[in-house]
Amino acid sequence: MTRGEHLRGKTAFVGAATFGCGESPGYTAIELAAEAARLAIADAGLTPSQIDGLFICLPSDFFSGLTIAEYLGIRPAMTNNSRTGGSAFLTHAEWAMLALDAGLIDHALICYGSNQRTGAGKLVSAQMPSLFEAPYHPNNPVASYALAASRHMYEFGTTSEQLASVAVAARQWANLNPEAFRRGPLSTDDVLATRLVADPLHVGDCCLVTDGAAAVVMTRADRAKDLQKIPVALLGAASATWHFEIAQLADLTVSAAKESGQRAFAQAGLTPADIDVVNLYDAFTINTILFLEDLGFCPKGEGGPFVASGQIGPGGSLPVNTNGGGLSFCHPGMYGLFTIVESIRQLRGEGGDRQVSGAKLALAHGNGGTLSSQATCILGLPETV
């Protein structure tokens, strides 16, 4: 028996929201997260007091579960502010799925917020450098991802132009998303003309630094059908951790997304060919290539030509990061939750100009640390359950 197979479709996302994406001067991270939470709870047709499972992870508040429970005036039976980096929110969905299915809770809220752009002016991360990296003062996180990119280029002939084409596709999607922070024309030459930060990665290969917040609400399938929006079923959720610091990753061209993806697909009883929309954590352009390979959307080593072929942009065969991703939509630090929100919006048909016609199945994928923690969720419309 496949592990977790019985969990397929037992829970659903019934509320989703974003708030303050881009710049929200004056707001604290908690205020941004709380407003996204309010919007997501209202989107579900619930009230805050009905939330009995709380999942959150903020950049610099290590007790954020306690803070947000107090702020919202709720008394959750389960509070979880576990942190695996930007993948945390997809692992939260995995844990919420288990707790809901077990009947320990009825309504789970997963939320996030950060004011890193207007508050700090740079990436705010709780990640401490390891004792064996710190003496070399790598410009992390970009240096670690650049090392992975260097190895991918060495082994597979991946080019800077192919990396840049990931940023171009993200911008093309962002140009269809009025909420996106960076909009306007962008070519591969434009990306390659930006300053090198850590070879081979340029500024244009790096995600944005923005403010922003997101939240989703989950419940069991039996309750979900009575709420106001189309319930988006969680068909599979799985995670995997292989290392922390980049030098300890056995093969820099293969991430633990390979395992999280395999487990999530097995739970869902699906294959990559079934997926209509992919939203993955594109902290750097190499991430999109690595994750598309590791999740099985193209063979290992062929990610470069695949992304350069135009297949991941608007009109392509595999729409990827339809909100514009962390590269052009928003990136308030730990971006993972936005991959779930965009997947929900696409499946509900709320995508506006960027709507992928007829989308029934979506994959959301989060990354934490330096390719360290990977988590995959597969979502579907009720008819796919």
Next chain:
Amino acid sequence: MTSAPPIATYFQHLSEGRFMIQRSASTGEWVFYPRIIAPRTGATDLEWVEPSGLGTVYAATVKRVKPPAKNISIAIVELDEGPRLMTHVQAMRAEEVFIGMRVRAKVVDGPDEDKIVVFEADRAE
């Protein structure tokens, strides 16, 4: 259990100018960074051994800095014994470090309080 705290021992060796790593007596596996137990096997019979100092650049990037400061090599070197570590490849332009190049370890003063292990092109080969 090793007789002394592994991390403190490692940096003590470095302060004496020696690059020492661990090896499991039972499995023969070399271990870096220093640990209480060997990864995967859980072996506790880790001994301090001096590696050959030779290795190969496994991944390489260049930390771009504002001129007139020189760009800095950030690399992962795979020791001939197997383990990998983050390091600098020095005594050459950072932009010219390449994957696959043979390198040799050297203990030098680091930017902070501790000495560090860096690598230079191995000209003997």
